[in-house]
Amino acid sequence: MRAAGLDIGSRSVEFVVIESETGRVVHEREIPTGPAMAEECRLLVDEAPFDRLLATGYGRSLVEVSFGFPTVTEIKAFGRGAQAAHPGCRMVLDVGGQDTKVISLNGAGKVLRFEMNDRCAAGAGRFLEMTAAALRYEIDEFGAAARQGAPGTVISSMCAVFSESEVVGLMTKGSRREDIARAVHDSLARRIVSQMRRVGISPPIVFAGGAARNPCLRHLIEQDIGQALVVPEAPQRIGALGAAMLAAEASA
């Protein structure tokens, strides 16, 4: 039997197919989220055969309506995916495109508590993308560049859009590009850590979502909470993996 998970996020769509019995990943693919989401999802899921699929993420209800796929929330999917990637994990941090989720787990993948940022991208991955673009960095090099920056430059805004204008303000004042990059990461890390503390920090902690690949963000969070973060091999696919695991369990 093959079980599939489809995670339709605000910035990218991930598709994972596993072998139900072993949990082994047999197919995985990722595409950027586009305007013709339903059609693109259809093409994506037609790439590999499966017996059962669960959809999750921001766009899940679209495929539920269009194709009748059952759905599960990202909270449950990330909880299950993190448990699969790192058994016994007690906490998941997912920094996605438009939202940041912090989930506390019972050690067997069951959700105990969760927090999501509200209505605003200042605590999410999109904030990094916007500020990286303003500083003319590629997103993949942004974290490494920020690690070269000195601490002390401050970005205070609570809003992604206003933060971007703060970044521009710092540039016109002649601040070093690396230092501004560092300030952006400091600001995001602070917000994320306060969200984590609301839920209650309990290791082992899996860091999922695209932003987990950012070395500076990871370092700053680890430093602040005094705990190591476990970054799985493909952190952005944890949601799709979790949905696939839940699909496998539902059909078992």
Place this chain on the structure above:
Amino acid sequence: MWTDLGLDLEAHAGLMNVLGSFYTDIYLTQTNRPKGMEYLDFVISEVHGLRIEELLAAKAQGRKVIGAFCLYVPEEILIAADAVSVGLCAGADIGTAQAEQVLPRNTCALIKSFFGFKLAGLCPYVEACDFVIGETTCDGKTKAYEIFNQYKETFVLEVPHTKSPAATKLWRSEIGRLVEKVETAAGKKITAANLLKAIETVNAKRAVLGRLNLLRAADPAPISGRDALLINQVAFYDDPVRFTKKIGELCDELEARVAAREGVAPKGTPRVLLSGCPMAIPNWKVPFLVEKNGAVIVGEESCVGERGTRNLVDLTGVDISDRDAILDRIAERYFKIDCAVFTPNADRNLHVREMSARNHAGGVIHYAIQFCTPYLMEAHGMEQTAREMEIPLLRLETDYSMEDAPQLETRIQAFLEMIR
């Protein structure tokens, strides 16, 4: 009629259209609805029709119509002076642009809404009122009434923020001041006899709502949370005697349902207690999202819910010819309300415990309107209470717009996955 009231006709027609389709989607699509809800459907269809005609007819007979925005305004005193007491429109994202011309943007949706309704000329109730009664609950309302008074006469009751002996005395003196104001406005004496009659009317209304809330302890739940909320909302402006009779009949029907083990959702459906800020008509967003996702709401620990209805005026041992002694009892009854503006306010946590246990809630959704500092602050203590009860609590912070519905829905679905 509408032109006489000074409403903006075109905008009002637009509002009625939106309200109609909103009501259809949220209410009329429900299955297994009690038959008694037809009365509520009728009341809603006439919310800006027959009921307004009734108010205008009362005025034509020389009766006063007095509006209020809060539970602390004792209806008994208004009714004793033969005035009509109405709750005013404050539950829709309406007239926001006009409201923001006079209010700061960071004002809660409820305050913006009552200003918006007034400034956009969309609330026939406020137009039909002779004056309105405000109260010093939160800072936002306290200051907003100063401005509101420029548009409509507003009599402000001082609600203290502690329940100390001195504060209790102050509150009793405010009740006295209200009696004088209402007597002068209505041109009628408030006597012990007409107070007793008014207490009987209002106690009966609260008792029937109490009966409804007890029936919701049954699994399967005999009525949806949406419908129960609607009943509580309508309680603020319908004729109290007619309302009590109709809800009594509905309760008879629900009792038969409970006996037959029938309900609006299958036995074992996840059960949720709502706790927090008031939900004025047509603020049905959160209850709709909760029930649409397969749960049933079994109680509202809210101003539009048990906070407003749980206590009756207790006349035990009172000399029924002593007007002041009766007013003491009214003051006592209203001072028991556990609004988050009071400190300390442990009664509210106690009530969440009682209601969760009594109606078998598997989780609590703490609902706060954005910028409502008192309730947002109390969410913290409620989380501790929920932890002690070993049931999960979801904190929601939202306003009257629909733009955040998908985000709210994700949180609600994830929360329901936890209590299933």
